[in-house]
Amino acid sequence: EVKLVESGGAVVQPGGSLRLSCAASDFPFDAFAMHWVRQAPGKSLEWLSLIIWDGGSSYYADSVQGRFIISRDNSRNILYLQMNSLRPEDTGLYYCAKDTSRSSFYYIDVWGRGTTVIVSS
């Protein structure tokens, strides 16, 4: 069964940094683009970032551009999200998700269960 397991969520102070990880299993991780999506409490889903299969291109939502960095380690089947300059509005449940495309963006077909980030002093 295709599986995505996020980790790294924590309580962090405003202005702080955090790195989320997503361990992928039971599918060829290096054959697919990957996403990060979040959901703030009581809010809609928000797309954050996408990285293509080899890490050669990545894209970001305006809300995180310049603060978050998506990366991947295909040798270890892990997706990362480095989150810097965190703000209270970054609080939420962060999902790792798999695209059906290799080098573009089609649609998300698999989601992890999420990891919680709380930005608060």
Place this chain on the structure above:
Amino acid sequence: IVLTQFPDFQSVTPKEKVTITCRASQSIGNNLHWYQKRPDQSPKLLIKYASQSISGVPSRFSGSGSGTDFTLSINNLEAEDAATYYCFQSSNLPLAFGGGTKVEIK
């Protein structure tokens, strides 16, 4: 591209039909997908490319539309369909979700 969903909330009785609309701020072809999110669960893909069915998803879920106006229909509503439904566009960057439609079962 901004996706506007309506209604925000719908309360329906079992066996009724639910219709949810998603409107894009500009044409996105058929690059519109629908997800179901139950409380404390991860989102689940229901419909891809506006109208294409997904293996394992009950046939009472269907989608239609193209360009800027899209619809998700749920026929013969069941109790397990209580959830929030989101549209998602993959036509242009930045990718985007709609605001969601919460469906409550009376």
